[in-house]
Structures are given as structure tokens and as C-alpha cells.
Amino acid sequence: MTVKAVVFDIGNVLIEWQPERYYDRVIGVERRRAMFAEVDLHGMNDQVDRGGDFRGTIYDCAERYPQWRDEIRMWHDHWLELAAPAIPHSVRLLSALRARGVAVFSLTNFGIGTWEIAVPAYPFLGTFDRPYVSGHMGVTKPDPRIYAMVEEDCLVAPGDLLFTDDRAENIQAAAARGWRTHLFDGPQGWADRLVAEGLLTTREAA
Known part of the structure; x- marks a missing residue:
């Protein structure tokens, strides 16, 4: 896969x-x-x-x-x-994936009002191919429904999705549906995972 x-x-x-x-x-x-x-x-x-x-x-x-x-x-x-500051290495990884033509989604517990404030302040939040924002969806992670809603909307098979989150319970809920997962404990580990998956080169992930 x-x-x-x-x-x-x-x-x-x-x-x-x-x-x-x-x-x-x-x-x-x-x-x-x-x-x-x-x-x-x-x-x-x-x-x-x-x-x-x-x-x-x-x-x-x-x-x-x-x-x-x-x-x-x-x-x-x-x-x-x-909600500050941005994590620069993670933002670079997002940009590098998009430059490579990889589809990039968000899946975030975020309010409707807070999202409206955050996107102008952090322009990279407006670059996702598909932003999945809990406030608009009416359900938050780790409820299994939110992952099902993503699958139904994006039409990507669970095993073809690679998801990173800093909370173990959110990762576990995604893994239970067959998603590939990475428990985020810093941008370097995430960069290494993206390289291991063949999505970025070491230089692109720096």
C-alpha cells in the first residue's frame, strides 16, 4: 500500500x-x-x-x-x-509535502470561531487540500464518527491515510479503523517517518 x-x-x-x-x-x-x-x-x-x-x-x-x-x-x-507559536519544522514539512504533490488534509479539534481567527494568523492553515475541523463536523476526536466522516468525504481507503497527532487516544482511534498512524512527539520524528514512507527525501524533510 x-x-x-x-x-x-x-x-x-x-x-x-x-x-x-x-x-x-x-x-x-x-x-x-x-x-x-x-x-x-x-x-x-x-x-x-x-x-x-x-x-x-x-x-x-x-x-x-x-x-x-x-x-x-x-x-x-x-x-x-x-495558540502560539507555530512549529516551524512541522510547517516546512506541510509545505514540502504539498510541493511534492502529496494530498494533505487536516483533522483537528478546533472551534468554528477559533478557526476563523487562526487561518488569517497562520496562512498555512489555508493550504490543506481538505480541512476537517471538528467544530464544523459537530464531533471531536477520538470519537470514531469523525474518522468515518473523513473516510466518507475523501474516498481514500483507511490504509492509504497516514495520520499524525500528539494524543495517543486519537492515534489509537484512527489505527482501529485501519489508518496508518504516527504519534507526534516532535517534528524530527515526523520528518523521519515521512522519509521512511518515501513521501519526502531527507533534504526535503529538513
Whole structure:
């Protein structure tokens, strides 16, 4: 079998996603720890990734925790500072695959509103042959439905898809459907895998 399409996750693969780091800088480590212990901020973000209104979801959460209102609203008001920076080597790999004529898709847990903000800020997000964005799909990884939706839309056999993601549960769900997978733990390992698959030369993957 040959790889017919390469599928990228985005958060922590192409763009760093470490909200805790932002809050550590802005409010300090101890206050950040206290807030994250009290408020399920990642669960709040999951609602956005499933298609919830970006501002409404976060501001509603902020009203439920008035002692953290200003800090929770930062998730919306300063979102681009949470989703930063880009990972340059990964971005180069995306560009190299496209230059080679390899079909490149995204499969990402991303909100509708956050995607609208991210694409102008990170133009490479607009270069995918097929962007699969959970907010528009109404389902998030690792739900098997999202992988089935990709298969039905792109018409590429599961065994011809090569998918990278930084979360083991997302990789496992894809592998269970027969996708080829790579657990992302840094761009060099991903580059090596693309070379091993014959998709890029060592020089192209540098």
C-alpha cells in the first residue's frame, strides 16, 4: 500500500497549544493552578471544538465562576496568545509535502470561531487540500464518527491515510479503523517517518 494522503492534527503538531503557559505568564503559576483545579477549562474548550459558540461558551462559563470571570474571558479575548507559536519544522514539512504533490488534509479539534481567527494568523492553515475541523463536523476526536466522516468525504481507503497527532487516544482511534498512524512527539520524528514512507527525501524533510 502507498500513502495517498497525509493527515495532520494541528494543536501541538503545527501550532503549540499550551493554555497553561499563557496563564502562568499572565496571572502566575499558583493562581493558574487554583483556577484550573476549580474550573474545567479544557472541558469548556471541548464544547467550542464541538461547534459551540466561541464567545458565548466562554463568557457563559465566566459568569458561572465570577471569582475567575476576567481570567476565563482571556481564553476568548486573548486566544491567539494561547495558540502560539507555530512549529516551524512541522510547517516546512506541510509545505514540502504539498510541493511534492502529496494530498494533505487536516483533522483537528478546533472551534468554528477559533478557526476563523487562526487561518488569517497562520496562512498555512489555508493550504490543506481538505480541512476537517471538528467544530464544523459537530464531533471531536477520538470519537470514531469523525474518522468515518473523513473516510466518507475523501474516498481514500483507511490504509492509504497516514495520520499524525500528539494524543495517543486519537492515534489509537484512527489505527482501529485501519489508518496508518504516527504519534507526534516532535517534528524530527515526523520528518523521519515521512522519509521512511518515501513521501519526502531527507533534504526535503529538513
